[in-house]
Amino acid sequence: MTVVTTSRKPVPEIRSLARDLAFSIGAGYITRGKAGMGELLSLDEPVLIVSKSGPFFLVQVFSDGEPVTEIRVRSFSVEERPGAIVRGLFVSDRSVYEALEGHVDVAFAGETLSGHRIVFDGTQRKRYTLKVVP
Helix, strand or coil: CCEEEECCCCCHHHHHHHHHHHHHHCCEECCCCCCCHHHHHCCCCCEEEEEEECCEEEEEEEECCEEEEEEEEEEEEEEECCCCCCCCEEECCHHHHHHHECCECEEECCCCCCCCEEEEECCCCEEEEEEECC
């Protein structure tokens, strides 16, 4: 099972984003605490680390202890989800889709999403839209 965590001292919005990302892809969420990168990367499953670096949010993906990709997110918005929940990530950027495929539950939605976006449904009727840096 995939694991999602945060940087060591995340702001509340990063923690909420990471928890809802884990929920959406059917992954486990681990509170980072004082766990080092070695501990996280020793897991025999994909690891996603959500953090903030300067003006960007980062989603780093590791598999078998090696970096797979780093997705830079310019901003994200949260709105109330209309209708039923849909699991998984919906990605409009082909390169982001290809990087995530095989590591998380992801679908290419380039025909229905505009721009460089990732959309997923979280808990409590939330829908997240992440604006990815191309």
